[in-house]
Amino acid sequence: MALTMFSDCSSSTTARLLPLNRTGSGFLHLRGSSATLLHLNPRNPRSLGVISTQRCQSSYSPTVAMTTETSAKVIDGKAVAKQIRDEITSEISRMRDAIGKVPGLAVILVGDRKDSATYVRNKKKACEAVGITSYEVRLPEDSTEQELLKYIAEFNANPSVHGILIQLPLPRHMDEENILNAVRIEKDVDGFHPLNIGRLAMRGREPLFVPCTPKGCIELLHRYGISIKGKRAVVIGRSNIVGMPAALLLQREDATISIIHSSTENREEITRQADIIISAAGQANMVRGSWIKPGAVIIDVGINPVDDPNSPRGYRLVGDVCYDEACKIASAITPVPGGVGPMTIAMLLSNTLSSAKRALNFE
Numbered sequence: 001m002a003l004t005m006f007s008d009c010s011s012s013t014t015a016r017l018l019p020l021n022r023t024g025s026g027f028l029h030l031r032g033s034s035a036t037l038l039h040l041n042p043r044n045p046r047s048l049g050v051i052s053t054q055r056c057q058s059s060y061s062p063t064v065a066m067t068t069e070t071s072a073k074v075i076d077g078k079a080v081a082k083q084i085r086d087e088i089t090s091e092i093s094r095m096r097d098a099i100g101k102v103p104g105l106a107v108i109l110v111g112d113r114k115d116s117a118t119y120v121r122n123k124k125k126a127c128e129a130v131g132i133t134s135y136e137v138r139l140p141e142d143s144t145e146q147e148l149l150k151y152i153a154e155f156n157a158n159p160s161v162h163g164i165l166i167q168l169p170l171p172r173h174m175d176e177e178n179i180l181n182a183v184r185i186e187k188d189v190d191g192f193h194p195l196n197i198g199r200l201a202m203r204g205r206e207p208l209f210v211p212c213t214p215k216g217c218i219e220l221l222h223r224y225g226i227s228i229k230g231k232r233a234v235v236i237g238r239s240n241i242v243g244m245p246a247a248l249l250l251q252r253e254d255a256t257i258s259i260i261h262s263s264t265e266n267r268e269e270i271t272r273q274a275d276i277i278i279s280a281a282g283q284a285n286m287v288r289g290s291w292i293k294p295g296a297v298i299i300d301v302g303i304n305p306v307d308d309p310n311s312p313r314g315y316r317l318v319g320d321v322c323y324d325e326a327c328k329i330a331s332a333i334t335p336v337p338g339g340v341g342p343m344t345i346a347m348l349l350s351n352t353l354s355s356a357k358r359a360l361n362f363e
């Protein structure tokens with residue numbers, strides 16, 4: 001993993017902090033220094049019963065609270081992901097009791113990338129913890145496409161396997177599109193199959209699966225009762241696995257979307273118009289305080305290693321958003337780590353459970 005140089009965002013370039021008094025149902029109201037209300041969505045039964053009162057630690061102190069500065073609500077992805085895993089565990093035990101079957105997830109890893117091996121290990125552990133049977137295949141780096149396709153065909157045909165995940169990236173000599181297309185759409189729990197993405201993009205169509213990371217972003221908004229309908233949203237990044245499906249999901253929920261990418265001009269100005277920002281650019285601390293509209297909600301997908309001589313590993317992980325600055329302006333924000341990251345695996349488990357329920361006709 002290449003380290004990026006730490007782009008320091010401790011020196012404040014933030015816009016002057018304004019008290020926000022926004023009206024409108026189910027959104028955030030900031031008044032003065034400490035009144036941050038996160039309205040629960042009464043129509044969403046999954047809305048968190050208790051919202052954590054945790055706030056951005058780095059900028060919050062009694063002294064700060066006496067000034068005009070505000071401190072954003074921290075959207076706790078770790079806690080929400082745990083809640084979801086608990087729900088999945090009880091659904092799986094209900095399934096086992098009722099029909100004697102449990103969901104199965106097959107993970108295929110090609111090559112010996114350490115980061116990929118860690119992701120696969122974490123997914124396997126997460127499966128075991130909720131009661132999903134996991135199947136793992138590890139192939140050497142120099143395997144042929146035909147060998148990999150053979151395993152995919154076997155898992156496609158295996159009725160105990162309800163989800164198939166090919167750990168990306170694949171070695172360069174393999175055609176990723178060809179491989180991903182070989183996964184049966186009914187088992188495409190990653191949601192990357194073009195048919196799933198096509199259905200996501202079309203009005204009146206339903207994808208069988210939604211890609212896990214963007215699904216996790218939207219789930220966080222739902223569970224914190226943050227309304228999306230009618231809001232202006234900016235998605236930074238347009239990758240097939242995060243930015244593009246995140247924008248499609250927001251659009252399906254009736255937000256008005258702008259997508260920012262590496263050729264976009266006036267990124268700061270466009271982002272400043274957003275009520276909701278989802279950033280997935282992979283650029284450490286790119287989104288400064290001055291990019292953020294007071295009261296905006298920020299979902300930071302970026303995971304960027306930056307040099308940190310004080311850390312035992314010599315680096316630490318930061319998001320795309322300059323957290324310290326954003327905390328003073330946004331009304332709610334996901335931390336990195338502990339925000340979107342834990343949600344991705346939780347959504348994978350959720351997609352696998354839905355797939356099994358569909359295949360086994362279990363309500």
Ligand SMILES: NC(=O)c1ccc[n+]([C@@H]2O[C@H](COP(=O)([O-])OP(=O)(O)OC[C@H]3O[C@@H](n4cnc5c(N)ncnc54)[C@H](OP(=O)(O)O)[C@@H]3O)[C@@H](O)[C@H]2O)c1
Pocket residue numbers: 213236237238239240241242243260261262263264267280281282283286301302303304340341342344
């Ligand atoms: N939390 C999680 O579970 C999770 C999951 C997946 C990814 N991630 C993280 O999310 C980040 C993005 O991942 P990805 O796979 O989507 O990355 P990616 O495939 O590299 O896509 C990055 C996107 O950001 C855009 N971009 C890059 N630099 C930019 C800039 N300076 N200004 C505006 N747009 C810029 C790119 O624009 P172009 O299209 O013009 O090149 C591209 O669309 C990474 O940090 C990754 O580690 C986290």
